[in-house]
Amino acid sequence: MxxxxxxxxxxxxxxxxxxxxxxxxxxxxxxxxxxxxxxxxxxxxxxxxxxxxxxxxxxxxxxxxxxxxxxxxxxxxxxxxxxxxxxxxxxxxxxxxxxxxxxxxxxxxxxxxxxxxxxxxxxxxxxxxxxxxxxxxxxxxxxxxxxxxxxxxxxxxxxxxxxxxxxxxxxxxxxxSQSKFLALAVASAFVAISLSSVLPAGVPVLLTALLAVGFWLFGMRGGKK
Incomplete structure (x- = not known):
């Protein structure tokens, strides 16, 4: 091994x-x-x-x-x-x-x-x-x-x-340690925390997941073009 x-x-x-x-x-x-x-x-x-x-x-x-x-x-x-x-x-x-x-x-x-x-x-x-x-x-x-x-x-x-x-x-x-991932983590935490008190359980988590998918589609993939 x-x-x-x-x-x-x-x-x-x-x-x-x-x-x-x-x-x-x-x-x-x-x-x-x-x-x-x-x-x-x-x-x-x-x-x-x-x-x-x-x-x-x-x-x-x-x-x-x-x-x-x-x-x-x-x-x-x-x-x-x-x-x-x-x-x-x-x-x-x-x-x-x-x-x-x-x-x-x-x-x-x-x-x-x-x-x-x-x-x-x-x-x-x-x-x-x-x-x-x-x-x-x-x-x-x-x-x-x-x-x-x-x-x-x-x-x-x-x-x-x-x-x-x-x-x-x-x-x-x-x-x-990479700025792009740190920015995504901070943005996701902000979305989850700010919405957790006003939306049903699970919705803030789903929104942060969509945020991450959007980051991958338009950020990382877009940067490879």
Missing amino acids: SSKQQSITAVSLGVGFATGVYAISFGALSVSAGLDLWQTMALSLLMFSGGSQFAFIGVIATGAGVVPAILSAWLLGVRNGFYAIRMNPVLSVRGLIMPVAAQLTIDESNAVSLLGEPDRKHERLGFWLTGIAVFVFWNFFTFLGAILGSQIGNPTDWGLDAAAGAAFLGLIWPRL
Whole structure:
């Protein structure tokens, strides 16, 4: 195994664990919102999108019903479709592997795959290792949080959400040394923060994703002409 592969493997496992630990909060909050253990596990196994899962149980906890919960979860999950557009030519999967790749197309797997650029082999390694690591740890800690429930107190007091965010920031930090990516990050953060209090959950995230796509289409691609 080359040093590059070793580095990507280490990052993949580290990100998988750091992200997975955050699922303790999800498991505990899901049970407190009224879902049972198996419903909670079904969300992590099948939906497998942290932001969407938290949005779903957050709406359920207010008593608003299943339909608004599904819509909120969907809005937060749309961004994964943009990741799929980028990853499709990298992975080039077909047949039964395609739904597996789709399930593992998340923030973290997309971010770690970038560490492998421009080598497609390394990009694929980062994607698959991170996706599988996050899936395993996320579901393990979801189960742990759900069965412990009230015994762990208020999950939000643990600061696990900050740990997950810090891990993701660490992944993209090297790219922020370039002024164009730093400008995009600042603009995206401004849009998300300024609109989060006036728009439904998920919409600000979708708008920042569209901003990034627009940057790629009219900025980076335009600069290559």
